[in-house]
Amino acid sequence: MEAAHPSLAPARDSDTGPLRCCGCVLVPGALHEVAARSESASAAASGFVLALAAWAAGPRATLWIAEEMALAENGALYGPGLESFGLQPEHLIRVAVAHEREALWAMEEALRCRGVGAVIGEIRGTDRGIGLTASRRLALAAGHDGATAFLLRASPSDAPVAAATRWIVGAAPSAAKAHGPGPPRLAVHLTRNRRGSQGSWVLEWNSVEQRFDLAAADRQPVAEADGDRPHRTAASV
Amino acid sequence: MATDRIARRQASDARPLVVCGKRGNAEELVAIDATAEQRGLRIAMTLAQARAMHPELVAVEEDAAADAHLLEKIADWCRRYTPLTALDPPDGVLLDIAGCAHLFGGEAALAEDLAARVAGFGFAVRVGVADTIGAAWAAARFSPMASITPGAEREALAPLPLKALRIAEETAADLRRVGFKRIGDLIDMARAPLAARFGEALLRQLDRALGLEREPLQPRLPVAPYVAEQPFPEPITREEDVLAVAERLAHRLSAMLERRGEGMRRIELELFRTDGQVSHIATSMSRPIRDAHAVRALFNERLAALADPLDPGFGFDLARLNVIAAEPCPPQQTALDQSHDDGELDRLVDRLSARLGARRVTQLNAQDSHIPELAAMNVPAQAVGAAHGWPAFRCFRDAVALSPRPLRLLTRPEPIEAIASVPDGPPLRFRWRRALHEVASAEGPERIESAWWSDDAGPARDYFRVEDGAGHRFWIFRAGLYRDTVTPSWFLHGLFA
Incomplete structure (x- = not known):
């Protein structure tokens, strides 16, 4: 396993984040929503959101706030596996909450704390789930001190959310090597982007450089049928 | 006392009240009220005799636990x-x-x-x-x-x-x-x-x-090293008043704490209700503090998290703040590395712990163990010091070139039905949570021995990192070897991104 020392990570100023390959700059101090394409893609979505959060947090703490139900279903974050996604386990604080209301409260508290760089809220997406008001509160709290908020959903939702970006993440077959699975690949679908274009990509996680690369086999964006919006390349919103 | 306990609950009448319990083989009176005493009943009299003297008497079974x-x-x-x-x-x-x-x-x-x-x-x-x-x-x-x-x-x-x-x-x-x-x-x-x-x-x-020999009194509850209290001539009932009092008491203690160079690590607010009930609300901090305002914020969270809200009844007439644990605390709180942020983060951890419970706000500590579920331990974030063990884990990982570890580990390994090549090949397909997965590629085995020195250790495990056709990646293992058991069982333990 490749070591992920902070010194290897490029300086933040010149860096545009782990998503520069798709031309996206992750806006810090905003709310982003990441949904697993299906129940089985929850691990892939966790990896995606963790990579973004670790970059956004930098040397500050990352909080992973999860409902106890979600932890029972998908397992808890495993310390020895975190560094491959750029997060040092000592910078992680895990919070288990009983229900969505507590999760929202804890997220808001955490976002207002200056020692926190990123807050991830794992929500078992139900239909009545997080509404526009609650997400707006989170977005405001995130803007307050520059911490970045991520909502991690177990399944895509159509409910309106005041998020800067909305992603749907699924698993994708890796470029298998002779001795086993290659670096993790994710099928990523950006369905909403306040500041730029949308798109679909298959990304490969590069744990040495701490960034995503376009998967070698398809340098072209792939149009996927399973998104909830038709594929568009033009800027919108 | 036992008869008073019962009489407090029911309207009193003129009938003698006794509490009876078994002593040896006989039902005897163990407590009697004043009326019963006047009428000639005595403790240790048998119940039958007492009833014969006063047929109207009210006898209640003794309840030692309630007393x-x-x-x-x-x-x-x-x-x-x-x-x-x-x-x-x-x-x-x-x-x-x-x-x-x-x-x-x-x-x-x-x-x-x-x-x-x-x-x-x-x-x-x-x-x-x-x-x-x-x-x-x-x-x-x-x-x-x-x-x-x-x-x-x-x-x-x-x-x-x-x-x-x-x-x-x-x-x-x-x-x-x-x-x-x-x-x-x-x-x-x-x-x-x-x-x-x-x-x-x-x-x-x-x-x-x-008084020729000393007899120490053994207090029921530990005596707090620092105590401040405030009696109220007019009982207080509102939550804001309680919080304000907590802040005032903390402020009073902070001067004393500062003089001795100590800070509060665990505190308890004791509220005496006018009707004799005493409520205890305790809270703890990640590091010793003396800031009265922070104390108020913590009690605010504790009050909000109480399962049954604080019932003031007719009001509290005495409040006391006990510092149960005090720890040395430098005069000015300077943090270790990022001075400013650490203090903020500790306060956040304290607030979350006060509201949700300390066991639910955790950090991961690396443990010196090769067994996957023991390699990282959940520790309350308030209790974690500087020694979290991750540098040692990194040395170990680099030294043995540890194969990748999953991102998420299930609470406990879940049994799966797997078809694998004998004797130690990876599974070809397996069924987990009712879904069938065809294995497209696999890496392994990585053999992890059980804790053979312990009695309840299971068999050795062979871990595989497998990917199915859709690109889901799993960490699964076979418990036991084919040569030891006829049908070793397979488990799914973790999920890779």
């Missing part, structure tokens, strides 16, 4: 006078009022106040004040005068019956048989023959009552 609980409640309430309170079962509470009697206008005034308040709650009460526990105990139960002046124990105890020495019933009976009736008969007797015949315990109790 003990009530006594604890009373002892808690008595902490309003002194933190040094001890239980004296079955029906007594001991208070060490040395040094705090003047706060209540002297010993006599304190005793009077205590007696009046306890009687007001509906209990028959007798108070004894003396220099020794034994003398006070005797005074409360047997003496016509409630207070024994220092040095006068001998004269005061002399006319009291032997039972007042807190000795076993058999010893008292033996003494009576040889003609000793009062404590005064014993005081000047030759000690050696007494000890030889009735045991050392008798002399020890006598010495303790007279």
Whole structure:
């Protein structure tokens, strides 16, 4: 396993984040929503959101706030596996909450704390789930001190959310090597982007450089049928 | 006391009330109320006899647990006078009022106040004040005068019956048989023959009552190193008032703490309700603090998280802040590396822990273990120090070139049905949570031995990192080897991104 020392990570100023390959700059101090394409893609979505959060947090703490139900279903974050996604386990604080209301409260508290760089809220997406008001509160709290908020959903939702970006993440077959699975690949679908274009990509996680690369086999964006919006390349919103 | 406990719950009538319990093979009276006593009933009388004398009597089964609980409640309430309170079962509470009697206008005034308040709650009460526990105990139960002046124990105890020495019933009976009736008969007797015949315990109790031997009082609850309290002439009821008082008390303590270079690590707010109930609200901090405002914020979270909201009843008339644990704390709180942020983060952790419970706000500590589920341990974030063990884990990982570990680990390995190539190949397909996965590529095995030195260790595990056709990646293992067991079982343990 490749070591992920902070010194290897490029300086933040010149860096545009782990998503520069798709031309996206992750806006810090905003709310982003990441949904697993299906129940089985929850691990892939966790990896995606963790990579973004670790970059956004930098040397500050990352909080992973999860409902106890979600932890029972998908397992808890495993310390020895975190560094491959750029997060040092000592910078992680895990919070288990009983229900969505507590999760929202804890997220808001955490976002207002200056020692926190990123807050991830794992929500078992139900239909009545997080509404526009609650997400707006989170977005405001995130803007307050520059911490970045991520909502991690177990399944895509159509409910309106005041998020800067909305992603749907699924698993994708890796470029298998002779001795086993290659670096993790994710099928990523950006369905909403306040500041730029949308798109679909298959990304490969590069744990040495701490960034995503376009998967070698398809340098072209792939149009996927399973998104909830038709594929568009033009800027919108 | 037992009859008072029952009488408090029901409307009183003129009928005698007794509590009965099994002693040996007979139902006996274990507690009686004043009416019953007037009518000639006595403790240790059999229930049948009592019923024969007074058919209208009300007999209630004894409930020792409820009595003990009530006594604890009373002892808690008595902490309003002194933190040094001890239980004296079955029906007594001991208070060490040395040094705090003047706060209540002297010993006599304190005793009077205590007696009046306890009687007001509906209990028959007798108070004894003396220099020794034994003398006070005797005074409360047997003496016509409630207070024994220092040095006068001998004269005061002399006319009291032997039972007042807190000795076993058999010893008292033996003494009576040889003609000793009062404590005064014993005081000047030759000690050696007494000890030889009735045991050392008798002399020890006598010495303790007279103050010749020291008898320590063992407080029921630990005595806090720092205490501040605030009585209210007009009871307070509102939550904001409680918080304001907590802040004021914390502020008062902070000066004292600062002088000694200490900070609060665990604190408890004790609220005394006018009707005798005492509420305790405790909270703890990640690192010692002296900031009164932070204390208020923590209690705010604790009050919000209480399962049943704080019930003020008719109001609280005394609030006390106990610092249960104090730790050295430098005069100005300077943090280790990122000075500013660390303090903020600690306060956040404290707030979250106060509201959600310390066990739910955790950090990961690396453990020196090769067994996957033990390699990282969940530790309350408030308790984590600088030693979290991850540098050691990194050294180990780089040294042995550890194969990738999953991002998420299931709470416990889940059994799967797998078809694999014998003897140690990866599975070809497996079924997990009712879904069938065809394995497209696999890496392994990585053999992880069980803790063979421990009795309850399972078989060795062979871990595989597998990917199915859709790109989901799993960490699965086979428990046991094909050559040891005919059908080893397969488990899914973790998920890779």
